[in-house]
Structure formats: structure tokens, C-alpha cells
Amino acid sequence: MPAPDRADCAALPSRCGYPDATNTGPGPGTVFRRVPEDIADGPGWQWDAKAGSLRVTGAGTVLEGIEVHGSVLIDAPDVTLRDSKVFACNSYWIVAIRAGRPADGYTADGARIENNMIGCDGPPQNRSDRGVSDVYGAAKRVLVRANNIWNVSNGVSVEVEGLIQGNFVHDLGNQPGDHHSGLSNHGGASNVVFDLNTVLLSQENVSAPITVYSDFVPAQNVTISRNLVSGGSYCFYGGDSGAFAPARGRIRILNNRLSEIYGQQGHCGTFGQVASFALNRGNEWSGNVWDDNLQPVGIGNDGR
Template identity: 65%
Template sequence: MKGSVSCRIPNFARAAKTMVAAAVLLVAGSSISNSSRTADELPAPNRTNCAAAPSVCGLPDVTNTGPSPQTVFKRVPEDLKSGPGWVWEPEFGRLRAVDAGAMIAAVEVNGPVVIDAPDVTLRDSKVLACNADAIVAIRAGRPADGYNADRTRVKNNLLGCSGSPEERADRGVSDVYGSAKGLVISGNNIWNVSNGITVENDGLVQGNFIHDLGHRPGDHHSGLSTHGGASNVIFDMNTVLLSQEAVSAPIVVYSDFASARNVSVSRNLVSGGSYCFYGGDTGAFAPAEGHIRFVNNRLSLVYGREGHCGLYGELTAFSPDHPDEFGNNVWDHDLRSPFP
């Protein structure tokens, strides 16, 4: 695939040697997780060309996302068929979290993970699922059906499909019913999916590396997405490098399910897509209702054309009054503003 970073499971040993020194990685990792930094601060404000090695600029890439290279995985279902609060369901070929507070850690799962209980954590694991609706499906908002996965944590995982781009999963992480509250999706390396992370209601999506999306004819890709009516969605300090151009955008705020609102898009590094951003005023419920901000993002030309981050331009679907905050978004190669 053109512009490929890695379309298979990343080689951590190779990346660690070729990217940056250990001291720089420590700084990069801390900058992603340190909540004391404000979203009004551009990462590495004096550096250019961060897309070449995002971690040098304190942004996520293959070197500082996913499990530690020293992680020893237990295979599911070969080595384990159950754990604290979770079971392998052979009839569906999936790992399912069924108990509140379940901990899923250091496992290698050849099949999707479905989370139906509250306060579940999936961390430091490798989940490979091709031709799946979602590699990690978070189901909440329907307690009568047993789906109540509020406050799910998906942290430092490898989430992808090891097959061809045509076998890609539909989504890396998905808030299936659009009702999950208190989600934290952080530090994940996601590849060979059609859409990276979809959070609809309430969640923090921070420090993820999304790249090398798989593609089938007719796919409408996005890296990070929300589809309207959010109560509090934050997309902060993610790296989203799309190699496809004539597709949606690295980060999209749509109004498909309700008017777009309450979304913050800050300190992300993005490239590719038809546009860099969709800003809220597109979909059945347009226009946007407010509390939408796009600040301190870097736009890269790595996969762009004719001076654009995307194929057609930098942004689309903003009404005259939205977003409520829009500023200090810069070209990655020279730190100029791409917007008039």
C-alpha cells in the first residue's frame, strides 16, 4: 500500500533502533499521558516534519503505543479460555467480558473482543480480527439486554487484522450503540481497519496511532469519528495517518444521529483523506449545536496532493458559527496556518 507505515504487526525491536533514543521515548510517552498539559499547547511547537517520526515530537507512533516489547502473551483460546470476568465463546469465536471490573491483560486473541459489563479494562494485549464488525466492541446503554459497558478502558493494545487489506475489520474500537459513558481509549496501535475509533457519547481518545487502513471498494474511511449528540468526546494527541486520499477524513465530527455538539479535537497529527477534518455540519441533523473545538492540530502533506492535507482541501462542513474554537492549527512541514 502506498505510503505504508506497517500493514502487519509492528516490529518493535526494529522501530526502537531506528526511531529515537530511549530518553526521547520516555519524554514522548509522558507527554501523551500527562493530563497537566493543556489542549491549548501545540506539541513540539518549534519542530517541523513530525510525521516522519511522531514520537520525537511527543506524539504516538509504533515506538510508544501498544504493549511493552517485553510483554509475554497468553493465547486465547489456545492457552486460556477464561479469566477474571471474561470467557471465550467458541460458538462466536470471540472473547467476551461479562463481569463488572473484568481485567483482560497480556493476552493474544485471534478474534474480536466484546465488552458488555462496566468498568472493564483491556490492556497490554494483541487482538487480531479480520472481517469483523469491530475488533473491540463496547456495548452499553441497553442494560435490559445485558449491555452496560460504561467506563471501559482500552489501553496500550495492538488492534488489527493480520490478513490482506480487503480482509480489514470494519472498526478498531466501536461504541456499538452510541451510549457508552466514561470511555478511555489510549495508547493503542490500530491498523488494517476501515475506521479506527468511534466514540459517540462520552469518552477520552488520546495517544493512539492509527495508520494503514484496509480498503474495500466503496469504503468510507475515517480515523477518529463521532456521529452526533455527544455529551463529551475528546480526541487529543493522536496520530492518524491515512494513506487513502479519496475517502472521508482522519477526524470526522458528523451529525448523522443528532446535531453535532460537545467535541474537542486537539493536538492531533493527521494526514490523508478527502479532507483533513469534518467539522459537524454534515448529516441528517445539521447544523451543529455548538461546543465544538479544533485547536492545535498538525496537518501533514505526507499523503496529500496539490498543497492539501486531503485530496480536496483541509476542512469541510463547518457552518459560519462553528466550531466554537478554531485556532493554531498548522502545517506540519513549516508551522504556517493552512486556513485563511
């Protein structure tokens, strides 16, 4: 739980109960088996040497304590990936959750991505596009928890239903034309929660640490709570794209901390705290504070 009375948490997030490198990723003492050097297949999964990826096709498969240099493609229901290292560079995704297309074999509802290191282990210009991605925007019951995610363009994208909690997203990579975000949803959610994550961004071309867009359908039913964030043109995007795709409502931004340590131009939100957000249709903004002094943050777009 975050320490409500302690300021300056971004300097060492775990001191205040937030995720950082000390309390995310695989547990201490985890022994890793390399894929494919030590093991190339197992119950419900196999390594595809031609594609350079590990594909999971068995329902209920558990992947634990592996080290993969390539993408992990989850195509079956109720799959768990935990206490592992997944490194991929120059790829569209590192962990892909593919659901909603049973005719194509993509049925990955109920995916659990927990306590992993997920990133590109090369230079920033070789970053992968997404760390964890709900590829077809249809995965239900997604859990993404306690992962250390870095050197990607976008940390986690979950679209319909899921809990994204306790992750540390930091040090994004960059390629020309990138427009980054830390955690994102692109519209039409039935129940997506971004809770208690640390998203510390400092790169240029960052939209926001946490973004809700109406790219596909009008945004709805997203809760952004208890996160520690920095950087970005704004700290949050709230889903309302005006006449093009007005948000349907229940975008709730509650009890977050906004830090200046890593922000562009000296504060979280170069142009303001929140974009594309209005207090209507059940939307809420409350309990959000500056990390350095615990003073309340309003929804004005005047910086600090």
C-alpha cells in the same frame, strides 16, 4: 507533549512527542497468553468458540497480556483491556463496547482500552470495519489511549463521552464501497475529546483523519486537539450538515498539525482543510499549523 518548534513530525512522530509504533501498543517485554490456545476463560470473561470472540460480562474485569484472534466484546462496566494483541479480520468490529441497553445485558460504561495492538493481521481487503467501537452510541466514560490501530475501515468511534488520546491510527484496509475515517463521532456527544493522536492516512475513499458527523443527532461538544493528521478528502469534518442536521455547537479544532507526507493529491485535504464547519455556536478553529513549516492553517477550502 508535542514539540512546538519542530517541523516535519510526520516522518517520525515520536521524535516530536506524537504517537507512532515506538510508543503505542503493549509495553516492552510483555508476555502474552493466547486465547483460546493457552487460556479460554477467566474472572468475568470467557471465549465463545462458536462466535469466535471473547466476551466480557463481569464488572471491573481486567484483561492484560493476552493475544486474541477474534473480536473482544465488552458488555460490563469498568472493564480494562490493556497490553494485549487483538487481531480480527472480516469482522464488523475488533473491540466492541456495548452499553446503554441493560435489558440486553449491555452495560459497558467506563471501558478502558489502553496500550494494545488492534488490527487485522491479514491482507488489506480482509480488513475489519472498526477497531474500537461504541456500538450502540451510548457508552459513558470511555478511555481509548496509546493503542496501535491498523487495517480497519475506521479506527475509533466514540459517540457520547470519552477521551481518545495518544493512539496511532495508520494503514487502513479497504473493501469496495468503503468510506474511511481514522477517528469519528456521529452526533450528540456530551463530552468527546480526540487529543494527541497520530492519524496518518493515504488510502483512497478516506473522508478525513478525524470526522464529526451529525448522522444520528446534531453534533455537539467535541474537541479535536493536538493531533498529527494526514490524508483524506478533508483533514477534518466539523459536524454541520446544514438544514438536514445543523451542529448544535462547541466543536473545537485546536492546535493540530496537518501533514502533506501521506496526503492524497499532495496535501492533507484533497478539497480543503475542514468540511461542514462554521465559526458559530461556540465552535472554534485556532492554533492549527502545517507540519512542514509551522505556518497557520485557515478554514478555507482551497487546499494549500
